[in-house]
Amino acid sequence: MKLYIKRLDNAKDLPLPRYMTQGSAGIDLYANVSEEVTLNPNEIKLIPTGIAISLPKGYExxxxxxxxxxxxxxISLVNTPGTIDSDYRGEIGVIMINFGNKPFIIKRGDRxxxxxxxxxxIPEIIEVEELDNTERGEGGFGSTGL
Structure with missing residues (x-):
């Protein structure tokens, strides 16, 4: 499997996203901001990464x-995890939120x-009138205990 990454014209000076160690599961993404961005407590902002990717069908x-x-x-992400579909070719943006109690500064090139x-x-979708029964049934939202 190959991951194709395109650096956008305004991000050519940023490092190419990469695995930071041999055992890393995640590729670090960098902030592609032209000036410092302040993320105040409880504030949400979309931060561009300056990259677009191409994944094979069957991957996300x-x-x-x-x-x-x-x-x-x-600092966290609002829609975690955010999903990038295999057919999306636009710039990847990161929806960040500050759950802390102090402003957080995002600088160009920050990971x-x-x-x-x-x-x-990708399953075949089949509509049915009834589902199979299980011991748990419709119990959810803590129904199995703490």
């Missing part, structure tokens, strides 16, 4: 928070998220 890219930003600053590539099974 998931955009996830970076654990260090979450622990140290309360802001990670991208995980996953194989996706």
């Amino acid at each position: 890219a998931q955009i996830r928070p970076r654990s260090g930003l979450a622990l140290k600053h309360g 802001i998220a990670q991208m995980i590539i996953n194989k996706v099974e």
Whole structure:
């Protein structure tokens, strides 16, 4: 499987996203901002990455928070994980939120998220009148205990 990454014209100076260690599951994504962006507490902003990708059919890219930003600053992603479909060719944007109590500054080239590539099974969709029974049934939202 190959992942094709295109750096947009305004992001040629940013590093190509890469795995930071041999054991990394995620590829670090960089902030493609022209000036510093302040993310205030409880604020949501779309931060561009300056890249577009091409995935083979049957794969997706998931955009996830970076654990260090979450622990140290309360920074996360609103739609985590965000899904990039195999047929999307536009710029990847990261919807960031500040759950912390101090403003967080995003600078050009900061590592802001990670991208995980996953194989996706596409099932045949079949409508039925009834579903099979299970012991759990319709119980959800904590029905099995704490």
